[in-house]
Amino acid sequence: MTLLELARGPVLTVALLVFFLGTAWRLWAVFRRPRKPDYSAPRSSDTVGGGLRAIWQRMLPRSAYERIGMTGTINAYAYHIGIAVIVFAFAPHIGFIERLTGLSWAALPDWVTYIATAFAIVGLVFALATRLTDDVQRLLSNFDDYFTWIVTMLPIVTGMALIEQTYVPATPMVAPATPDPILLAVHLLSLELLLIWFPFGKLAHAVLVFVSRYRTGVEFTRKGAAL
């Protein structure tokens, strides 16, 4: 079995299993904990609406709080959107998702992805620089923060090595023209590392953010407090 076959076959299967089962397990660890009933008389009963509003409202810093974290937030938007474009709008990646799920959609032009990649890389480098130089972030940081940074950056870097490679998406009649198999295997393996790490580290904030924001939204709305 070649390295590419390995990356496309058993390692991918294992990575996806760990990703889905691990994330489910991590969420289960939260949901299985007891929830005591709240007997206080609520000021508002629209707690579901409040939870959803909290998910939305925490997307941006607010002026009443001196727009705390504005630079970090703009930067986070830069690399989150950049990564989203790379994953979901780049033709080869859509092809990859289609092979896995059968779902596909129109890709954006390659140059858009290249710009998104630039945003993602600059944003991630800036985030790391801040983490290393800001007293607060440095104190809070641990292995998870730095390892997560590496596993996020790796697929981008290994993917960039493939940019000059020919790529022809598969059609029912034509087999895809694949790039250098070693480079592609390394790229796939780096993605698989990210998928495997996802449930264990801070990448899981991608799902946990909805839980914690929602819970706070529910509790604050119950009290009639601002979100």
Place this chain on the structure above:
Amino acid sequence: MNELDAKHPLDFDAPRFSIKKPVVRSDAQGELSDAERVDRAMKAFARDMNSTTAAYLESCVHCGHCAQACHFYVTSQDARYTPIWKVEPFKQAWKREAGPFAWLTRTFDLKPAVTADELREWQELLYDSCTMCGRCSMVCPMGIDIAALVGLARHAMFEAGLVPHELWAVAERAEREGSPLGATPKVLKERIEWLEDEHEVEIPLDKPKAEVLMTLSSIGIMKYPSSLTALAKVMKHAGYDWTLRSDGYEATNFGMLSGNLAWQKALSLRLINAAIACEAKLLVLPECGHAYGALRWQGANLYGKPLPFEVLHISEFLARAMREGRLRTRRPTASLTYHDPCQVSRRGGATGAAREVFAGLKADLREMPNGGDANWCCGGGGGVVTLHRADEHRRRAFAIKMKQVVESGAEKAVTSCENCRLSFDDGQAHYHWDRKMGSLLDLVAEHLDEAGTGPA
């Protein structure tokens, strides 16, 4: 007097309650080994690991935004005062003992185990450096209610016997005598008799039945007795059937602030049982921020079922009386600004009540910059004002508050929390500031239009 009181006698003649020699002392309770302290703390952490807490403890991305919202960090620039860092032992306990990958965390020591030395170090972060004002909770992009986590982490500190002494002592005294400041039923009765004589007001005590049970803060009884007179004037003017009860008048809850759930419950049950005994339909909490959080939002949960009466903060009560046309008032001549008590406004959801009172008074209200829900804390909430070793730290944080008050451009400032007033009085004396923090209740009482010509 208990053993710790004898070692550190409470000084009631000081401008604020304190112990006489606070600088050099041991802030530990009980004769416990380090292992026992850690064991007790871990059990308390485990008890508080409910589903919402778990979501919070799992979600932090270490962005550090919360630091910029904290007056203790902003005025010290010391990263240790980053709010989420204050609950690091709680996070360690969760990750190692109950988290989704606890076995991995323990096996590879990904999070260190909580130690007694660490808890001792964190005592300053969890008590001296956090008022649980909740500004951090508002800016967290992950929506983590950090202030709530600090409140829960204090449970573990109490169980470990690692509470700052003054706070432990006032909490213990509150549980033992019914009041943290010695405002016992006998003292209350004497105060009432004195105030009734001095101000020719009627202050009903221990009526067997009343529609409204008013409660007090011992800070008010001992430090701001005019609040009782103001209360009596307002209640008479509004025509309420009300009473105070000697079996349930003290609304401050130092059990909650110190982290002792049992004491918190005992103190809350006194109020609840007193209201039930006099068949009150409404219990009104005094000008005290944490009293509101303790009874309005936590009281029923400690009682184990919904309370058979309504609970309002005095600012909400005044707003309702204004709304119902029960209060005929005159317009204050001076422009005013309002200091929002964190536990009433941001944490309690009653931000609008005081504004409704100002509107009813037709007062010239000038909001502070970033006022209302985003308001900066006075620095003394959460029991911090009781801790002398935190004085320097707290007063630095108070500088933000002074700036906010001045920038409002108002001639006078009022609040609806006697603990905040205590912080202001201390800050005023320390900085020789020419401002005085007044009371919303006093303001209304002073502007009652007894002749009946003003707007109702």
